[in-house]
Amino acid sequence: MKYDFTKFRNSMNSIGIELTNSQLNAFETYYDMLIDRNKVMNLTAITEFDEVMDKHFLDSVYLFRSIELKADYKLIDIGTGAGFPGIPLKIVFPELKITLLDSLNKRVGFLNDVIDELNLNDIEAIHGRAEDIARDKTYRASYDIAVSRAVANLSTLSEYCLPFVKIGGKFVSYKSGDCADEVDNAKAAIHLLGGKINKIDEFSYSNNSRSFIVIDKVMNTSNKYPRKAGLPSKKPL
Template sequence: MAYQLDKFEKGLKDLQIELSDEQVQQFLTYYEKLVETNKVMNLTAITEFEEVVEKHFLDSLSLVKVCDLSKEIRILDLGSGAGFPGIPLKIAFPELEIVLADSLNKRINFLQDVIEELDLKKITAVHARAEELARNKEYREGFDLCVSRAVANLSTLSEYCMPFVKIGGNFISYKSGEIDEEVLNAKHAIFLLGGKTKEVFKFDLYEQKRSFVIIEKTKGTPKAYPRKAGTPSKQPLG
């Protein structure tokens, strides 16, 4: 099938990302697999090609605005869902080591199929809740960077994500819309979890207002966090 790639090519150029023909083909194969699987499983409400390019592919890759992805760093994509941002980042920057984590097993099966079909290396998909995974020594404080596009308030997301970040590493939350009040409300939680907000980077992606909240891990996260399953979302740290 022929795709209109103008928007994708322009978006990549704006982000100063160069892809080989093979990498572009990987994105197209990923798109086809996403749309096909979406017919039998709810992965995304967005299925039209140009919208997926804008709201999933380019949005995921926008991380280059705030992060040097040419380095060989270990990244956790928490609550990866259909693979965003982890799979686009992996396709565009093959040297990254990425772990995709999601609490729904059928999404993990989809992600494993994508990894296999695209022949991606140094990337794994793990079925687990954040609360359980954070108790695993292999993962706790084992990542240079944790990213999440999950829809949750910043206090809750920080409790899920910060335990995975090495001291000196970062948690970067993908956010949309007006974010200042949410960042302010999460300040105490972030401090409790061993972090500090380094930067809130705001940008426009076509008609969308987007932000990255960059939180640096300055000291170890206390063992009590994250609290037991469900608590971080029901009772965010104040």
């Protein structure tokens, strides 16, 4: 390996994950592809090796500290961008069945290249807006877990994500720092969409502050939601 993975491996060990050499090789290849493609398209503002390992890869995998990731679970990553958190989760938990959803076709092309290069199975990258794909019977209410690191308020993200989750499943929003006010402001929307706040899991690592907002899907989402493309962000519930 051409990079020093000591810090990354130790960070993973500290949260109970022991990476194999093949997993480290996969992260190395993913990093190289990310940096190479970032030269011609906007994938990440963070490019230094240790920072990518820390702020993208490790951060993505921290999800397993907040919720159970069973071997047969189906997970959708909404607004995945360069593949965070979906691809790091797939590398570490290869038994998960993962869908990566992004609205920019060029990013989906990159994701498919990564999937092919890493020989990942049971993972797909699809192009579309959450508001449209959530109305497709193939995807609606069919996931155990929906996740999103996308930058949007929680009311908007809930309208994007909760329609994908089956009853008994969970939507987890990755947020930075203190998000208590944002959660309070989104409670009515979450209830309207069939969700119930389970917990806010706050923690710090390597000078980073992270919160996972865990929302249980307790009722079916009305067919009125999500509203047509653009409305959830322009007029949050």
